[in-house]
Amino acid sequence: MDAKILYMNGEYLPAERGFISVRTHAFAYGTGVFEGIRGYWNAETKQVYLFRLREHYQRLLNSCKILRMSLPYSVDELIASSVELVKRNDQHEDVYQRPVAYKSNEIIGVRLNGLTDDYILTSEPLGDYVSTGGLRCGVSSWRRIDDNAIPARAKVTGSYVNAAFAKTEALQNGFDEAIMLNHDGHVSEGSAENIFLIHNGEIITPAPSENILLGITRETVIQLAKNELGLTVHERQIDRTELYTADEILLCGTGAQIAPVIEVDHNPVGNGQVGPISQKLQNLYIDIVRGRNPKYLDWCTPVYAEVAAQR
Numbered sequence: 001m002d003a004k005i006l007y008m009n010g011e012y013l014p015a016e017r018g019f020i021s022v023r024t025h026a027f028a029y030g031t032g033v034f035e036g037i038r039g040y041w042n043a044e045t046k047q048v049y050l051f052r053l054r055e056h057y058q059r060l061l062n063s064c065k066i067l068r069m070s071l072p073y074s075v076d077e078l079i080a081s082s083v084e085l086v087k088r089n090d091q092h093e094d095v096y097q098r099p100v101a102y103k104s105n106e107i108i109g110v111r112l113n114g115l116t117d118d119y120i121l122t123s124e125p126l127g128d129y130v131s132t133g134g135l136r137c138g139v140s141s142w143r144r145i146d147d148n149a150i151p152a153r154a155k156v157t158g159s160y161v162n163a164a165f166a167k168t169e170a171l172q173n174g175f176d177e178a179i180m181l182n183h184d185g186h187v188s189e190g191s192a193e194n195i196f197l198i199h200n201g202e203i204i205t206p207a208p209s210e211n212i213l214l215g216i217t218r219e220t221v222i223q224l225a226k227n228e229l230g231l232t233v234h235e236r237q238i239d240r241t242e243l244y245t246a247d248e249i250l251l252c253g254t255g256a257q258i259a260p261v262i263e264v265d266h267n268p269v270g271n272g273q274v275g276p277i278s279q280k281l282q283n284l285y286i287d288i289v290r291g292r293n294p295k296y297l298d299w300c301t302p303v304y305a306e307v308a309a310q311r
Contacts, residue, residue, distance in 0.1 A: 005088040007081050007121040010072075012088055018120060023106035025115060030158020032102030033063035036254040038126070039086060039095040039303070040289045048086055048095065049291040049300035051254075053079045055216045060099055063154035068112040069101050071119055079301065085123045086303045096126035096255075102157070129255035130177055130193075132282065134262040134274050137190070137251075138175035139240060140166040144188035144211045152211045160192070167191040177251065179243065179264065182211045187238040193251035193259065194218035197242060198277050204242070207235040217252045220299075224284050229277065243267075248275030250282075257289075258282040 006018040026032040035057070039050040057078040064071055073081075082097055104118035142165045145152065150159040170178035170191070179195065182188040187206055189195050194215040197204045203225050206212050225231040243249065247270045249261035260278040262269050269275075274282075288296045 003089045003091070003122060003124045005085065006123075007085050009118055009120070012085070015122075018122070020102075020104065021106050024102070025105045025107060026102035026157065028108075029103075029110055030156065030161070031067065031112065031115075032100055032157035033060065033067055033069065034098055034100040034155050034157055035060045035063075037082065037097040037099070038254050038257075038289065039091070039097065039123075040291070040300075041093045041095075042290045042292070045291060046092070046304070047291060048091060048093075048303040049289065050082055050086070050097070050303065051289045051301075052216050052220070052299050053082055053301045055219075056254075057099070059155070059214070059216065060101065063156070064101050064117070066151050066154040067101075067103075067156065069103075069117040071101055071117060073119070081121055082123075083301060083303050085121060089123055091123065091125070093125050094127065095123050097121060097123045100157070126255075128257070129253075130251070130259050132257055132259050135176045135251065135259055136174075136263040137177045137179050137249075137261050137265075138170045138173050139243070139265055140169055140178040140180050140191075142166045142169060142178075142180065144180040144182045146183050147211055153208070153214050155213065163191040177259075177261075181240060184237075185240065186210055187240060187243065188212055190251045190253075190256070193253040193256040194221075196221060196250050196252065197238060197246040198248035198250075198275065199242070199246050201277075202232045202234065203277075204234045204236065204238060206238055210237065215253055217254055217257070220285070220288075221250075221252050221258070221281060224281055224288075225277075228284055229280060231277070243269075246270070248278050250278045258285045 057075045099121045103115040145162045166178035178191045243264045251259045260274040287293045
């Protein structure tokens, strides 16, 4: 069902009361940080599992540090609010939560210091953000924003204009998604996803120095590739032309999940079909996030306590 309740500055409120002034600093200047958190419905156990909540909220607080924000909540308190919000909305479906910390003063002037920090959390139904059955991507003419401009390791609201330029260009050129290069011309990430290449049975992904978001799904994929598939993972610079010679490519993120790429710049990736390693990683991921893999249940926070107790 549609969300009727949100969480704002320590209170659960009707969704229609979750508003900010048009003069809000974050609205005018993009001075906010956020997370995207998915919850997955398991029809067999009648449970919603929120995926890697602790890691998401730890990253949110790190983003706050970069933007000189201070929230009056611990990670455990933020986790509890996520669980409670799903309950209050009586959601029994896949959901997407968006916690946002933002500069709330109604003033003119660009700065980060000496401003008030507010917080809001929403929870709403969400299906696939991008296709998970095979994406056609184009390398964008827009470069990934540099860490010395807007830090990539912080999910800054204003920085997503950079992603919007790339995604819009890709869609207008007939692609599903963009792949962005950094200022040195090396592969960085998708418009809002991390990227992995598979070549000769090994996995390659851009290093943190390549202006990437340190993705939680990215880290999940690395762990699964190493521990479940026994694959070697390299974090290094990737040249654009490696996209054209890769056996497989996949994008990943909370929104995108595990999204294989079957074409780049009109060139087929491998045989132009979803590759076997991408498919294995996707299947593993789906089982884990829906609470069907007991080995990784600690990544999944159950919402409904009575069901969790039965398990």
